Amino acid sequence: MIDFLNYLINGSLVGLLYALIAMGFIVIYRASKVFNFAQGELVVFGGFIVWWMVIETGLPLVVALPLAMLLSALFGLIIERIFFSRLVGESAFAMVMVTIGLLILIRGLILVMFGPQVRPFPVIFSLKPVIIGDVLIPRSLLVGAVITVVVGLGLSWFFNNTRAGLKMTAVAEDHQVALSMGISVKRSIAFAWALGAVLSTLGAIIYLSGKSLNFLASDIGLAALPVALLAGFESIAGVLLAGLIVGAIQGLVTAYVDPVVGGAVGSVFPFVIMLVILFIRPTGMFGWRTIERV
Amino acid sequence: MDPAGIFATSFARDAALVRTRPQQIALALFLVFLLLLPVLFGPRLLAISTLILILSVVTLGLQITTGYAGQINLGQAAFMGVGAYTTGFLATKLGLPFWLTIPLGGCSAAVFGFIFGLSAVRIKGFYLALTTIAAQALFHFFVLNLPWFGGSNGLTLDPATLFGFAFVTDTSIYYLCLAVAALMTYGAYGIVRGRFGRAFVAVRDDDVAAGIMGIDIVATKATAFLVGAFYAGVGGGLWAYFVRFVAVDQFTLFNSIWFIAMIIVGGMGAITGALVGVVVIKCIQEGFVSLGPSVVSQFPSIGGDVVFALMNVFLGSVIAAFLIFEPRGLMHRFDILKRSYRMWPFPY
Numbered sequence: 001m002i003d004f005l006n007y008l009i010n011g012s013l014v015g016l017l018y019a020l021i022a023m024g025f026i027v028i029y030r031a032s033k034v035f036n037f038a039q040g041e042l043v044v045f046g047g048f049i050v051w052w053m054v055i056e057t058g059l060p061l062v063v064a065l066p067l068a069m070l071l072s073a074l075f076g077l078i079i080e081r082i083f084f085s086r087l088v089g090e091s092a093f094a095m096v097m098v099t100i101g102l103l104i105l106i107r108g109l110i111l112v113m114f115g116p117q118v119r120p121f122p123v124i125f126s127l128k129p130v131i132i133g134d135v136l137i138p139r140s141l142l143v144g145a146v147i148t149v150v151v152g153l154g155l156s157w158f159f160n161n162t163r164a165g166l167k168m169t170a171v172a173e174d175h176q177v178a179l180s181m182g183i184s185v186k187r188s189i190a191f192a193w194a195l196g197a198v199l200s201t202l203g204a205i206i207y208l209s210g211k212s213l214n215f216l217a218s219d220i221g222l223a224a225l226p227v228a229l230l231a232g233f234e235s236i237a238g239v240l241l242a243g244l245i246v247g248a249i250q251g252l253v254t255a256y257v258d259p260v261v262g263g264a265v266g267s268v269f270p271f272v273i274m275l276v277i278l279f280i281r282p283t284g285m286f287g288w289r290t291i292e293r294v
Numbered sequence: 295m296d297p298a299g300i301f302a303t304s305f306a307r308d309a310a311l312v313r314t315r316p317q318q319i320a321l322a323l324f325l326v327f328l329l330l331l332p333v334l335f336g337p338r339l340l341a342i343s344t345l346i347l348i349l350s351v352v353t354l355g356l357q358i359t360t361g362y363a364g365q366i367n368l369g370q371a372a373f374m375g376v377g378a379y380t381t382g383f384l385a386t387k388l389g390l391p392f393w394l395t396i397p398l399g400g401c402s403a404a405v406f407g408f409i410f411g412l413s414a415v416r417i418k419g420f421y422l423a424l425t426t427i428a429a430q431a432l433f434h435f436f437v438l439n440l441p442w443f444g445g446s447n448g449l450t451l452d453p454a455t456l457f458g459f460a461f462v463t464d465t466s467i468y469y470l471c472l473a474v475a476a477l478m479t480y481g482a483y484g485i486v487r488g489r490f491g492r493a494f495v496a497v498r499d500d501d502v503a504a505g506i507m508g509i510d511i512v513a514t515k516a517t518a519f520l521v522g523a524f525y526a527g528v529g530g531g532l533w534a535y536f537v538r539f540v541a542v543d544q545f546t547l548f549n550s551i552w553f554i555a556m557i558i559v560g561g562m563g564a565i566t567g568a569l570v571g572v573v574v575i576k577c578i579q580e581g582f583v584s585l586g587p588s589v590v591s592q593f594p595s596i597g598g599d600v601v602f603a604l605m606n607v608f609l610g611s612v613i614a615a616f617l618i619f620e621p622r623g624l625m626h627r628f629d630i631l632k633r634s635y636r637m638w639p640f641p642y
Contacts, residue, residue, distance in 0.1 A: 035420045037368075086618050096366075096420060097558060098617050100551055105610025111603030222431070222547070225424060261439070268435040271428040275413070278425055282417045 002134045007255040008248055013141040015247015017207055019239045020148040021224035022231070023155065024199040029233045030159060031168035031192030032084070032185075033175065034095045039200065040221020041106035046072045046201030047121065047213050048114045054122040061124060065205065069198050076197030080190040088185050089175065110215050121208040144206030149240060151202070155195075156237035168192065172234070223267075226274035232287020242285060246270055297636045311483055328472055332465040340464050342580050347471040348532045349556070350572045354482045355525025356553045357568035361561075362486055363518030364498030369410065369426035370526050370553045372433035375545030377403040377527025378534040382449035383442055385534070392454035392461075396474070396531035400524045406433075407523020411516040430547045437542045448541030451534055461535065471532050478525060482565050485521060494518055495563070555613050561623025570624050578612075579605060 021043060028036045036042075049071050053064035079102065087095050125140035159165035171178040171188040178185055207220060231242035254266030277284060302308035312318050332340055352374050359367045381399035384390045390398075406429070413425045437443050454461040454470065461467045485491050493514045496504035505511050534540050552575070560571020586601035620627060 035423075083614055083618065090621075093366075094617050094621055096423075097554070098614050100554055101558075101610050101613030101617065103551060103610075104555065104606050105614065108603045108606025108608075108610055112600055112607060115600075116603075222427065225427065229421075229424065264435065264438075268431055271431040275425060275428050278413055278417055278421060282421050 003255070004252075006135055007251045009135055009137060010141070011251015011254075012244045012248045013137065013145050014251065015227065015243040015245070016145040016148045016240065017141065017203070017243075018220075018224045018227045018247060019152065019231075019243025020144065020199065020206065021203045021220055022228035022239050022243065023148075023152060023236060024196045024203065025224065025228045026231070026233060026236055026239055027155065027199060028192045028196040030172050030236065031195075032095075032189040033172045034084070034099065034189075034192075035233075036196065037096070037099045038102040038106055038221075039196070039224070040218030041103055041110070042072075042076075042197050042200035043204045043207070043221055044110055044213070044215055044218045045075065045106055046197065047204035047208050047217060048110060048119075049075075049201065050205055050208075051119050051121055051213055052114070055120065061122070065124075068205075069201055072197040072201040073194040076193035076195070077190055079197075080186075080193040084189050084193070085186050088189070089179075107215060107218070114215075116215060118212045118214045121211050121213045124205055124209040127210050140206055140209040147202065147206065148243075151199070152236055152240045156235075159236060223270060226270040226277070229274050230277055230284050232284025235284070235286030238284070238286030246273060249273065309487075332468055337464055340468055342576065344464070344468045344471050344536055346572055346576050347468070347475040348529050348536060349553075349576065350529075350569050351475050351478045351532065352526045352529035353553055353556050353560075353568045353572050354478060354565065355522040355529070357557050357562070357565065358482065358485065358494070358525065359518045359522030360554065361557050361563045361567065362491060362498060363494035363515060363522075365411070365515055365518055366420065366423040366554075367426050367519070367522060368423050368547065368550050368554070369407070369429035369433075370522070371545040371547065371549035372426075372430045373403045373407045373523040373526035374530040374533065374549075375433055375437070375540075375542070376406045376523075377530025378540045378545070379437060379443050379449065379530075380527070381531035381534040382451050382540040385451050385454075386449055387442070391456070392470075392531075392535060393456070396528055396535075399531035399534070400527035403527025403530060404520045404524035407526070408516055408520045411519025411523075426550075427547065430550060433545070434542055448539055449534075451538045451540070453538065454535045467536055471536065474528065474532055478528060479565065479569070482525075486565060490514075490517060490521075498563075555609065557623075558613055558616055559623060561625030562621075564623070564625040567623050567625035574624065575609065578609060582608075 021039065024039050024042065025036060028034055028039075046068065050064065050068045053059050053068050054061065057064075059067070083098050083102065084095065087098065125143050128139060130137045130139050130142050159169060167178075167183045168188045168191065170181060170183055171185050175185050178188075203220075204217075208217065227239060227243045227246050230246060231238035250266050250269055253269045257265045296313060300314055312321055327334075331343055335343065352370060355373075356367060356370045359365050359370075377399035379399075380402040381392075381395040384395040384398055385392065410425050410429045413422060417425075438445055443449060454467075459466075461470050486494070493504070493509050496507065496509055497511055497514045497518075501511050504514075530545075533544075537544075556571035556575050557568055558571070559574055560569065561567030582601055582605035589601060616623060
């Protein structure tokens with residue numbers, strides 16, 4: 001029983017971490033209607049910025065972390081300025097394909113700037129686990145979960161209740177309509193990429209704290225996809241619930257099915273969930289019902 | 295558009311692929327060049343050429359799925375892997391000859407692709423792309439966990455044999471790949487200008503309008519995946535006989551992304567575009583790989599891995615630049631050039 005509780009809670013917390021990464025997808029989708037395949041590379045890039053600030057230049061954490069966020073926001077803005085500001089009015093297809101080009105490009109940039117070696121990531125949250133009763137919880141995941149929930153609810157409020165957020169939502173509905181309503185699509189996309197990059201850096205900090213880092217860490221971007229899909233691509237608060245569900249299921253499957261089958265069912269299971277969602281309810285739990293069916 | 299003075303006087307003439315005398319000569323010269331290539335080039339260039347032929351087959355499939363039918367496919371490497379593993383399995387465990395294993399590899403890949411293409415029943419656009427990512431993940435899982443594929447050790451193949459002749463040397467395997475690639479290219483031309491190809495283009499351009507015109511959209515999309523995956527599987531089979539070793543990390547999501555890059559650069563919606571894209575991207579990659587060591591020896595301060603990374607930076611920018619400045623790729627540029635040459639001195 002206590003094992004079950006352990007797996008359940010840890011799985012859910014990992015799920016919330018996925019939710020934070022998935023939020024990066026959703027924010028960019030929600031404000032620009034672009035599905036960003038390069039999300040995992042953004043996470044790794046953010047991670048390397050933090051590593052460079054803390055380990056290489058030796059700044060104290062209090063200075064380094066906000067500075068890293070600022071730098072990654074700047075990186076997001078640069079991406080928007082170079083690529084996406086030229087593509088306003090083009091088809092969504094072209095924009096999404098550009099993110100595939102970005103994936104290759106950012107991976108190359110990471111290799112040029114930081115090399116392929118495995119780097120130690122700074123310990124940001126103490127490695128001592130939190131122990132409640134008999135349940136053992138890694139501190140970084142617990143703190144991360146709190147941050148995720150706060151950020152998720154905050155962003156959800158921002159996108160659904162403020163004037164600026166609703167403007168961006170209009171951009172996600174339709175670029176042409178948004179333009180004709182006097183909304184700046186360009187500014188919305190710029191904001192989306194800055195925010196997406198910052199969220200990715202935040203995700204990297206929680207995900208990598210005390211672990212090692214190299215360019216292969218970008219796989220987490222794909223692992224977060226089922227979460228974003230289960231929530232529906234437009235719902236920011238929904239992604240928290242979706243993260244809990246996917247994480248808990250994955251945790252339990254890893255614990256109880258993997259030893260039986262003798263393979264990594266846990267790591268592939270989210271994709272099975274994803275396929276099932278796509279077949280049964282492509283809009284996810286909270287997505288807008290605007291998917292055109294044929 | 296045909297040059298001035300060329301008029302089709304019969305249906306056969308109108309349907310012909312090669313339409314003018316200069317085109318016939320160019321095609322003949324190109325084929326002679328391909329046949330003589332092992333004599334002209336050294337072993338390294340020959341190996342690269344063989345690789346280009348194999349990748350051409352796979353990219354042709356992606357061109358049909360993505361370029362013609364407009365279905366984004368991020369699982370082409372997985373489909374190729376299914377073909378390679380099927381070929382490897384049939385050849386090593388059952389001892390079937392290559393002229394059976396390669397088509398069967400194509401068929402098994404086609405079935406695998408068809409299953410994921412079926413999700414087009416419910417969804418479209420980028421959601422469909424996500425199912426192909428799932429295909430990639432599931433492929434890895436199944437290969438590593440099913441007992442028949444050697445797990446993480448991979449499969450090692452014997453060379454292909456035909457009437458006692460073994461395709462061991464680089465030259466012989468080159469001719470095998472050339473024959474298959476030529477056949478598949480001819481087939482691709484046949485598909486895209488026939489009934490199915492027109493249905494693909496109609497669905498790509500506007501699926502609602504296509505449906506109103508009486509095209510079965512779901513069947514068309516699923517067929518596009520079927521054909522594209524079949525090409526990938528055949529390419530995978532060739533790969534298995536070329537490398538004679540099949541491992542799961544030869545078919546990653548990153549490889550799928552490279553295939554997409556190839557059709558973007560070459561030009562979407564043109565069979566020649568796929569071939570041009572493969573040649574251009576592969577030549578740039580190999581150029582970086584072979585020039586890299588001499589650059590490093592000139593400037594020892596940059597490490598060897600930086601050159602490889604720079605290649606990614608360069609190609610990533612090339613893809614983005616093509617999408618921004620010329621979304622229809624190199625072939626479209628070439629067509630514009632050809633057209634204005636034929637029109638000259640008139641503007642239109």
